[in-house]
Amino acid sequence: MAVTEDTDGMRARRSDAQRNRARLLVAAREVFAESGLAVPMSEIARRAGVGIATLSRNFATREAIIDATFAPRMTAYADAMQAALGDPDPWNGFSQYVWTVCGMQAADRGFAHVLTMTFPSALELEAERTRAYKGLRTLIARAKAAGALRPDFSSVDLALILMANAGVVGATGDAAPTAWRRMVAYFVRACAVDAVDPLPPAPRARQMQQALHRIHDPL
Missing domain, CATH: 1.10.10 (Arc Repressor Mutant, subunit A)
Structure with a gap:
């Protein structure tokens, strides 16, 4: 008993x-x-x-609950990259991917920030981020080879738009919940190969890593 x-x-x-x-x-x-x-x-x-x-x-830790909370959404983010790579039209795959991930940010303020930060001990989260990044390099190369994406576009540029979009989503909130769409439309249009104005140099990857860690530090 x-x-x-x-x-x-x-x-x-x-x-x-x-x-x-x-x-x-x-x-x-x-x-x-x-x-x-x-x-x-x-x-x-x-x-x-x-x-x-x-x-x-x-x-x-806070990082542990962030990992457990957002790992499934980061998997969806990486899966969206695979869907983009499967699109027979490289430009459509690229542009729709940008719209998809920015829409994911707009739907969830927490995830909007997760996409612009790094969490070294969140192993599952970071593994999915790495999977998406590897796909992004292929996606960019395909769109450039097709003559659709401007040749000076860099993978760093997507990080910049995600950081900008997170700021817009956080600032506009319920007051202007669709404002992010206008900013993203400007960005996508500027990425097209016929957007002829040259861009300033892209930040180096190391500089962007420092920026991402700086965003993470307050947590």
């Missing part, structure tokens, strides 16, 4: 722990989407209906 009670008690505790973790992830998705990544951890715990100690047991 004692063995059964102990077993039942362990199962109940495991079930409670699983429910708490699930509630925390739902709350994190909601809070991050509404308010961005800098929201207090205590607000996530409050929204989930648990104590801060329970949150800490499940997710020791």
Whole structure:
């Protein structure tokens, strides 16, 4: 009898722990989407209906809960790249990819920031980001080879538009929720090969990495 009670008690505790973790992830998705990544951890715990100690047991750091919350969305981001590469029209694949990822940012303020930051210990998140980046280089090369994408376009330029779009999404919010679409339309038009005005030099990859880490530091 004692063995059964102990077993039942362990199962109940495991079930409670699983429910708490699930509630925390739902709350994190909601809070991050509404308010961005800098929201207090205590607000996530409050929204989930648990104590801060329970949150800490499940997710020791802010980066850990960001990883668990956004890894599926980062997978969707990388999958969108694969869909773009499968488009027989290289320009359409490129432009639709830009629209897709900017739309993902607009739909979720938290993810808008995740796309412009790096999280070295969030292994699943960063693995999917790397998969998308490798595809981006191929996508750019295809669009240039087709004579559709301006030859001075760099992969850094997509990082710049994502940073800009995150700022527009955060600034306009509910007041002008479609404003991001006008900015993205300008960007896509400027990427076309017949947009003849030369661009200033693109930042070097190392400079962009420093910029991304600087965005991440406050967290």
